[in-house]
Amino acid sequence: MDDKTVKSPMPGTFYRSPDPESAPYVSEGDRVSAGDTVGLIEVMKSFHEIKSEQDGTVTKFLVENEGAVDAGQNLVELE
Amino acid sequence: MAIKVRQPGLLTTVQDTGRFGEYALGMPPSGAMDVFSYQVGNNLVGNEDGAAGLEITYFGPELEFTEAAVVAVTGARMPPKINGEEAPLWETFSVEAGDVLSFDYLQSGARCYLAVAGGIDVPEFMHSRSTYTLIGLGGFEGRALREGDELQVGELNGKPDGLSARVGLAVASQQIPAYSKxxxxxxxxxxxxxxxxxxxxxxxxxxxxxxxxxxxxxxxxxxxxxxxxxxxxxxxxxxxxxxxxxxxxxxxxxxxxxxxxxxxxxxxxxxxxxxxxxxxxxxxxxxxxxxxxxxxxxxxxxxxxxxxxxxxxxxxxxxxxxxxxxxxx
Structure with a gap:
């Protein structure tokens, strides 16, 4: 299971959409392909796109929008 | 001898002790944020005090060495790897030509320091090699490292023979700071x-x-x-x-x-x-x-x-x- 998760490479704040007015990048049940953006991490005054490294279906978000994350923390569970 | 940047990491900059003495001009010192870890890194590889190294913040780079080198990583627990195999922290180790240094996820602390015997050789700006990114001066072209950059390593002043004897030198565990949340x-x-x-x-x-x-x-x-x-x-x-x-x-x-x-x-x-x-x-x-x-x-x-x-x-x-x-x- 562990290898099917998308991890945050860095500590920061997790966002599910590109800006507060937009829809989330992906939602539970959505298909994602390797390279698709699933969220943003904000740290040191910049935003970094978090991309899935594999194909799959989003089963669960493990961090809520605007949640604090550590480096290496699981963000999104895929199946 | 050069270090090729295959991936830059989140914020990897060339830093030394800092650009002191220019405060009255409005010039902050820049330099290593954690001076302790930076200095011990230089000690481990036998560099002169003040030799420039890399400060690696939150997420590590991938660096390829074009020739053999003697290096040390100090500071945050962001375990270094050579060609994917775990390498030590707070300990001198050697790399061969073509070896790739990468880093595992940050486990504790915020920034680690890479010291290379000979020091990172960038031009001095106002008597320091430290990067001040806000005005784009100092360090490597005044900015954080990017993919494709090539860093030169300084001359070893005719003491490469003694260098291999440094491999395996380690900081005593009671001297290594623990970083908590x-x-x-x-x-x-x-x-x-x-x-x-x-x-x-x-x-x-x-x-x-x-x-x-x-x-x-x-x-x-x-x-x-x-x-x-x-x-x-x-x-x-x-x-x-x-x-x-x-x-x-x-x-x-x-x-x-x-x-x-x-x-x-x-x-x-x-x-x-x-x-x-x-x-x-x-x-x-x-x-x-x-x-x-x-x-x-x-x-x-x-x-x-x-x-x-x-x-x-x-x-x-x-x-x-x-x-x-x-x-x-």
Whole structure:
């Protein structure tokens, strides 16, 4: 299971959409392909796109929008 | 001999001890945020004090060595790997031509330092190799490393023979700092602390503050409490905001509280002066640990007197000297 998760490479704040007015990048049940953006991490005054490294279906978000994350923390569970 | 940047990491910059003596020009020192780890790195690989290394923040780069080299990684627990195999922290090791140094996820602390025997050879700007990214000067082209960059490594001054003997040298475990998610920083209260109400000073010292995502080489910003300033008629030149005073110089490590809600500790790349009331200064001996706290970590500020601050500085100086001599420096 562990290898099917998308991890945050860095500590920061997790966002599910590109800006507060937009829809989330992906939602539970959505298909994602390797390279698709699933969220943003904000740290040191910049935003970094978090991309899935594999194909799959989003089963669960493990961090809520605007949640604090550590480096290496699981963000999104895929199946 | 060169180091090729295959991936730059999040924020990897060339830094040395810093660009001191130019504060009056408005030039902050830049340099390694955690001087302790940076200096020990140089000691491990047998470099002269002040040789430039890499400061690696939050997420590590992927670096390829074009020739054999002797290196050490100190500071944050972001385990280094050579060609995917775990390499030691706080210990000198060798790499071969073509080897790739990468890093595992950050486990504790915030930044680690890569020291390479010979030092990173970039041109000096105002007698320092440190990068000051905000104005694009110093270090490697005045900026953080990017994919495809090639860093030159300095000459070894005719002592490469002694170098292989350094491989395996390690810092004694009791000398290696542990970085937790809770940090206590000692501060000297002062300069413009008269601007805080007594209750607010108690609140400042009693609050467990959280490091915000904005914390960087310029300053560390915190959230968690609210500070009130003494009401007064602002003097000419101080502006209307009660957080403001008439402009003055900011000490490195000084704490200002714009708006009363977000204390900022000014660090190595900060502006050198301005009009925010600085209510205290984090003592120099504790700035290494401050630099190893990271976004979302907790911090408390503890008031100490000048004597304790100077004693802490002396203790740190002695510890660094002990480590250096234990490594044959």
């Amino acid at each position: 809770e940090t206590e920083l000692r501060v000297i209260i002062g300069l413009a602390s008269y601007r805080l109400t007594e209750a607010s000073m108690e609140e400042f010292l009693g609050t467990e503050w959280t490091v915000t995502t904005d914390a960087d080489r310029v300053g560390y910003r915190y959230r968690g409490g609210e500070i009130e300033f003494v009401e007064r008629e602002q003097p000419a030149g101080a502006g209307a905001d009660p957080a403001n005073v008439v402009d003055f110089g900011y000490p490195i490590g000084s704490v200002q509280i714009p708006g009363g809600v977000e204390p900022i500790v000014l660090m190595n790349d900060a502006v050198t002066g301005g009009g925010y009331a600085t209510i205290g200064t984090v003592i120099s001996a504790d700035r290494d640990r401050l630099a190893q706290s990271k976004t979302n970590d907790k911090t408390r500020f503890v008031s100490v007197g000048l004597e304790e601050a100077l004693a802490a500085r002396e203790q740190r100086r002695r510890q660094l000297a002990d480590i250096k001599s234990s490594l044959g420096g």
